[in-house]
Amino acid sequence: MDDDDAVFKALADVSRRQLLDRLYERNGQTLNALCEDLDMTRQAVAKHLAILGEANLVSSEKQGREKLHFINVVPINGIAERWINKFERRHLSALSALKKALEDEGGR
Amino acid sequence: MDDDDAVFKALADVSRRQLLDRLYERNGQTLNALCEDLDMTRQAVAKHLAILGEANLVSSEKQGREKLHFINVVPINGIAERWINKFERRHLSALSALKKALEDEGGR
DNA sequence: TTGACAGGCAACCATTTAGTTGCCTATAAA
DNA sequence: TTTATAGGCAACTAAATGGTTGCCTGTCAA
Numbered sequence: 001m002d003d004d005d006a007v008f009k010a011l012a013d014v015s016r017r018q019l020l021d022r023l024y025e026r027n028g029q030t031l032n033a034l035c036e037d038l039d040m041t042r043q044a045v046a047k048h049l050a051i052l053g054e055a056n057l058v059s060s061e062k063q064g065r066e067k068l069h070f071i072n073v074v075p076i077n078g079i080a081e082r083w084i085n086k087f088e089r090r091h092l093s094a095l096s097a098l099k100k101a102l103e104d105e106g107g108r
Numbered sequence: 109m110d111d112d113d114a115v116f117k118a119l120a121d122v123s124r125r126q127l128l129d130r131l132y133e134r135n136g137q138t139l140n141a142l143c144e145d146l147d148m149t150r151q152a153v154a155k156h157l158a159i160l161g162e163a164n165l166v167s168s169e170k171q172g173r174e175k176l177h178f179i180n181v182v183p184i185n186g187i188a189e190r191w192i193n194k195f196e197r198r199h200l201s202a203l204s205a206l207k208k209a210l211e212d213e214g215g216r
Numbered sequence: 217t218t219g220a221c222a223g224g225c226a227a228c229c230a231t232t233t234a235g236t237t238g239c240c241t242a243t244a245a246a
Numbered sequence: 247t248t249t250a251t252a253g254g255c256a257a258c259t260a261a262a263t264g265g266t267t268g269c270c271t272g273t274c275a276a
Contacts, residue, residue: 005122013122013234014113016232017191019252024195031253046254065243073195080192083125087132089182121264152265154224173222173273215242 003056004083007075010055016048020057023071030066041067112191115183124146128165131179137159139151162207 010016019034039087049069052058057076060069118124123146130142143153160166165184166203168177 002122008116008120008125012116014110015234028207032251033233039204041236043237043255047234067253071195076192080188084184084188084192086182090259096134124266140221147262149266150223151225151267155264175223 004074004079005056007057007079008058010051011076013048013051015044017050018053019045019048020071023058023069027070028068030068057074111183112187115165115187118159118165119184121153121156124160126181127153127156127160131166131177135178136176138176142177147177172186 006063015038018038022034023029031042031049034049035042038045049058049060053060055075057072058069059072060067062068113212116190127142129145131137138152139150139157143150145170146153157166157168161168163183167180170176170177
């Protein structure tokens with residue numbers, strides 16, 4: 001499976017986008033924490049996290065008996081730049097110039 | 109189905125993204141033109157176009173016995189702004205300011 | 217006016233997907 | 247050293263998805 005394809009597929013499900021939202025709000029959550037108030041079993045959430053993991057949108061780190069999950073926005077920015085922005089080429093050069101400038105600033 | 113959801117779902121399939129690519133290259137193509145060199149039947153392509161249509165990514169216009177298809181990038185920019193850019197809030201305010209400035213220029 | 221060509225509709229099929237239940241393992245705490 | 251907690255694994259199921267074939271309709275051209 002193409003790399004971009006995995007990301008698009010992972011983003012295609014509303015539950016998975018919700019999980020990313022939650023991780024964006026508070027990064028480094030456990031599986032059980034992510035399950036809270038969701039109308040789904042723990043196993044279902046685990047499967048979604050696995051799919052997000054294969055798309056490199058979430059990474060995890062074991063800590064004792066817990067496993068913390070972290071969002072990784074790189075692939076999202078990737079498809080944004082490689083695919084989505086293409087449909088707005090008009091602005092692209094100016095935008096990326098500004099972005100580079102901001103980044104050179106050091107993310108202040 | 110949520111509006112964004114329809115767009116994400118529509119973008120989740122590589123054949124549909126390919127169709128958008130083709131329409132981006134040359135807008136206003138007929139169904140049969142879009143089928144060329146694709147390893148799929150006409151009916152399969154028609155279904156994909158229907159899904160893209162429901163997500164408002166493609167519109168069409170009948171002209172005699174032909175039906176021309178047009179890409180619509182608005183929903184793509186929509187999810188880019190409402191959803192994807194959120195994961196890069198650092199830059200968002202500056203970016204949207206520049207975008208607005210460019211648009212006020214009149215798309216020159 | 218009769219083909220030929222563009223497209224629409226519907227039934228069907230295989231695979232994938234999103235979810236479930238049930239049970240097992242490992243770590244932490246009593 | 248039990249027991250509670252966090253998570254993993256596997257089998258199963260219903261529905262959605264991506265595709266097919268077959269046939270029908272409408273429009274243009276010979």
